[in-house]
Amino acid sequence: MADVTVAQFADVLKVSVDKLLAQLDEAGIKVKGSDDTISEDAKLELLTHLRRSHGQQDTTGDDGAPRRITLKRKSQSELRLAGAQGRSRTVNVEVRQKRTYIKRGVLEEQAQKEQDALDAERQAELDRIEEARLALEREKAEREALVKKEEESKRQKEEAKREAEDAAREKAAKEAAAAAEEKTRLEKAEQDARERRAKEKDRKKAKPGETRYGRKELHVAGDKSGRRKRKAPSRRRPVNVAGDGQHGFERPTAPVIREVALPESIAVSELAQRMAVKGNEVVKVLFNMGAMVTINQVIDQDTATLVVEEFGHTVKLVSGAEMDEDLLANEKPTGDELPRAPVVTVMGHVDHGKTSLLDYIRRAKVVDDEAGGITQHIGAYNVSTDKGNITFLDTPGHAAFTAMRARGAQATDIVILVVAADDGVKPQTVEAIKHARAADVPIVVAINKIDREAADIERVKNELSQHEVISEDWGGDNMFVPVSAHTGEGIDQLLDALLLQAEVMDLKAVAEGPAQGIVIESSLEKGRGAVATLLVQAGTLKQGDMIIAGEEYGRVRNMFDGTQKSVSSAGPSTPVAVLGLSKTPSSGDEFLVVKNERKAREVAEFRQSKTRETKLAQQQAAKLEDVFSQMTEAELGEVPLIIKSDVHGSTEALRDALTKLSNDEVKVKVISSGVGGITESDATLAAASKAVIIGFNVRADGAARTAIKESGVDVRYYSIIYEAIDDVKAALSGLLSPEIRENIVGLAEVKEVFTSPKLGNVAGCIVSEGYVKRALPIRVLRDNVVIYEGELESLRRFKDNVNEVRAGTECGIGVKNYNDVKPGDQIECFERVEVARFIE
Structure with a gap:
């Protein structure tokens, strides 16, 4: 178409x-x-x-x-019907049909939709049932955990009580034994006195002028009785021989006053020997002073001073350092002083680029060896430049390593204070300034990260001036050098500033003779034993020298420099790693080369004994009130820990940081700490004391892993210190009892008081604020002063008992066990809510 x-x-x-x-x-x-x-x-x-x-x-x-598809059909037909009188008639019949045909896919789609709806409804019901089951299981687990916690707390309290009772019984037994011993000694002394008197009586019965053995009688000058009055200790005069050959004794004319040297701690027997008196006399004086000690126990210097003054002698206080000086006399280097390289400490806030700056100077990847890019050890490195040598000490920037930063400042000549140009002065930057000033060393400020877009050098200078670190440009004494550890800009100027500062300070040291210096760090390595990083400050340290470092000693078997190359000698301002010590010395201990092993052992044993005596004296100084305080502490929640680290400095820093988390309610109890991997004995100790083992950059050996698996000891491994601190802080927060807070939910004013034959006085009230609930506690206030606190006995609206009445509604309130409610009073309804607490 x-x-x-x-x-x-x-x-x-x-x-x-x-x-x-x-x-x-x-x-x-x-x-x-x-x-x-x-x-x-x-x-x-x-x-x-x-x-x-x-x-x-x-x-x-x-x-x-x-x-x-809907089809309509129409058909017509004729129907002949018989009529009256034999007549028939024809009727036209029209049949209309309507049929609807639906596509099979549509029916299947409808059936699928209905089936999906049924499946979704069935799945939702199953999900609701599963959620209800999980909720019941959680509730059951929480109840079981609460019951277990209460049982554990009760058991710990009972154990603490039993331990206190056992300690009291043991103390009483020791006191009884000491009293019995003293009584026996007195009885023996009395028996000896009776025997002496009997012998004297027999002597007097002999011939005049002769003893019972036929010898000439000795004539005693002065008092013939031979008795002495009990006075202060005195020195006897020598025996006088008369002209006729007879001996004569004379009394001392005055008591002898001695000067008694007292170290930091001393045994009672040694103190009695220095005063030339009997030990029991000293014990008696100490008993009168309230110190229950025996003759073999150790007392501190203050207590010994009181005892010496009680006997009338004078005191000369002697420190451990003075005694060390006496033992190590003639052992220190002597000779002409020569110029030496400066020792520079890099300090500053975490992540301001201290290690990156040193890394660029050394052309070595120091930063790759640190966890999270954070320095957690003190590294000592010697760097050679065109204008001279410089020894660098890299200290951590984290707050927990404050003590390590302080040791770095004590061993240094110059401090490089690294401040990020895009971050400014931070809290640990201020700490570094304080440490440098405490050590009285000059500060050279390196403004790092000047290559960043947000860098603002003037802002850094302004912030540092608030802490009295003023640039030379502003008329101050501190050199400021902008640098970039990323591009190397300003590094040469920084080295020039350090060498200039060292030249002004005119640093010198004795280069010949036995070496002395300080321990920077120490660790226990498998296959190498105790490894100590030493900084030589004077003299020359050679391979084969016998050294004493703190309480440890040993012969230098091998030495390594900062690049792990073996060296045979090290002069002033040179850091070296030394093998051969008996154990790991403490960071910050002084070391000295001595002549022979006998001298080294003598000094080490003396220092160890003094340490033991000091600890023992501190433990014995506890009085009765200390016992009660210990019993109170036993009821506190505590987290027992065993700390193992790769180096001594990290162990000390971690122990101090975790101990500072303690407060009046919970505390961290460090049962043991040391250097090296986790051993089987550590796992056994942790199982016995129910402690958690913290491994900082160390792991458990095979035997320890087996013991840990069998005993179920909790072992945590860390490489960054603040992760360990956060975990322990969370554990302590779980031990804190929740804070109970009271929330006022409603206030009702008493309009009239009615008397009920069943309930007594009933207060007719109107709720003015919030709501009043039957299950909650209430207070009765009169003139805004609480006069009663209790609970509701009844709460009614007209004649019906209700559970809750809202504001603006009248009600009748019956106060349980209190019938003195008057019109004008207020009934305050409140609820108690438990709020979890956390360690800050």
């Missing part, structure tokens, strides 16, 4: 022109009027639209075919 107009096409379709125009518009075919022509494509598009719009809106499939 050729193109026709709209009017012609409407005539063909037997529809009105207006209806056809409406259908064309719905089909998206734009025509202006009945005279416009319609193409074959437009007719086909209209047909497709009409087919799709047949029936409901969504009745076709994706292929354009109808999803539902």
Whole structure:
């Protein structure tokens, strides 16, 4: 069919022109009027639209075919019916049929939707059932954990009580034994006195002028009785021989006053020997002073001073350092002083680029060896420049390593204070300034990270000036050098500033003779034993020298420099790692080369004995009130720990940081700490004391892993210190008892008081604020003063018992066990809420 107009096409379709125009518009075919022509494509598009719009809106499939088809059929027939009088008539019958056919895919889709809805409903029900089951299990687990915690707390309290009782019984037994021993000694002394008197009596019965053995009688000058009054200790004069050959004894004319040298701790027997008195006399004086000690126990210097003054002698206090000086006399290096390299400590805030700066100077990747880019050991390195040598000490920037930074400042000549140009002054920057000033060393400020866009050098200078670190540009004494550890800008100027500062200080040291210096760090390494990083401050340290470092000694078997190369000698301002010590010395201990092993052993044993005596004296200084305080502490929550680290400095820093987390309610108890890997004995100790093992950059050996697996000991491994601190802080927070807070939920004003034959006085009230609930506690207020605190006995609205009454509602309130409520009083309803607490 050729193109026709709209009017012609409407005539063909037997529809009105207006209806056809409406259908064309719905089909998206734009025509202006009945005279416009319609193409074959437009007719086909209209047909497709009409087919799709047949029936409901969504009745076709994706292929354009109808999803539902309705067919109408009409058939006509005649029916002859018999009529009256034998006549028949014909009736026309018209049958109309309507059938609807649905596409099979539609039925399947509907069935699938119904099945999905049923499955979703069934799954939701299963999810609700599972959620309810999990909630019941969690509630059951929480109840069991609470009961277990209460039982554990009760058991610990009972154990602490039993231990206190056992300690008291043991103390009483020791006191009884000491009293019995003293009684036996007195009885023996009395028996000896009786025997002496009997012998004297027999002597007097002999011939005049002769003893019972035939010798000449000795004439005693002065008092013939031979008895002495009990006075202060005195020195006997020598025996006088008379002109006739007879001996004569004279009394001392005055008590002898001695100067008694007292170290930091001393045994009672040694103290009695220095005062030339009997040990029991000293014990008696100590008993009178309230110190229950025996003759073999150790007392501190203050207690010994009181005893010496009680006997009338003078005291000379002697420190351990003075005694060390006496033992190590003539062992220190002597000779001419020569110029030496400066020892420079790099200090500053964490992540301000201290190790990166040193890394660029050394051209070695120091930073790769540190966990998280944070220095956690003190590293000592010797750097050779064109203008001279410089020894660098890299100290940590984290707050927990304050003590390690302090040791670095004590061993240094110059401090480089590294401050990031884009971050400014931080808390640990201020700490570094304080350490440098305490050590009285000059500060050279390195403003790092100047290559970043946010760098602001003037801001850094301004912030540092607030802490009295003022640049030379501003008229101060401190050199400021802008540097970049990333690009190397300003590094040469920084080295020039260090060497200039060292030249002004005129640093010198004795280069010949036995070496002395300080222990920078120590560790226990497998296959190498105790390894100590030493900084030689004077003399020359050679391989094979016998050294004493703190309480440890040994012969230098091998030495290594900062690049792990073996060296045979080290002069002043040279750091070396030394093998051969008996154990790991403490960081900060002084070391000295001695002549032979005997001297080294003598000094080490003396220092060890003094340490033991000091600890023993501190333990014995506990009085009765200390016992009660210990019993109180036993009831506190505590987290027992065993700390093992790779180096001594990290062990000390970790122990101090964790101990500082303790407060009045919970505390950290460090049972043991040491250097080296976790051993089987550590696991056994942890199992016996129920402690947690913290391994800092160390691991458990094979035997220890087996023991840990069998005993179930909790072992935590860390490489960054603040992660360990956070975990212990969380454990302590779990031991804190929750804070009980009271929230006022409602206030009712008493308008009138009624008397009930069953409930007694009932207050007629109106709730002015919040709500009043039967299950919550209440307070009765009169003139804004609490006069009673208790609970409700009844809460009614008219004649009905209710559980809650809201604001603006009248009610009747019966206060349990209290009948003195008066009109004008206020009844305050409140609730108690438990709030968890955390360690700051």
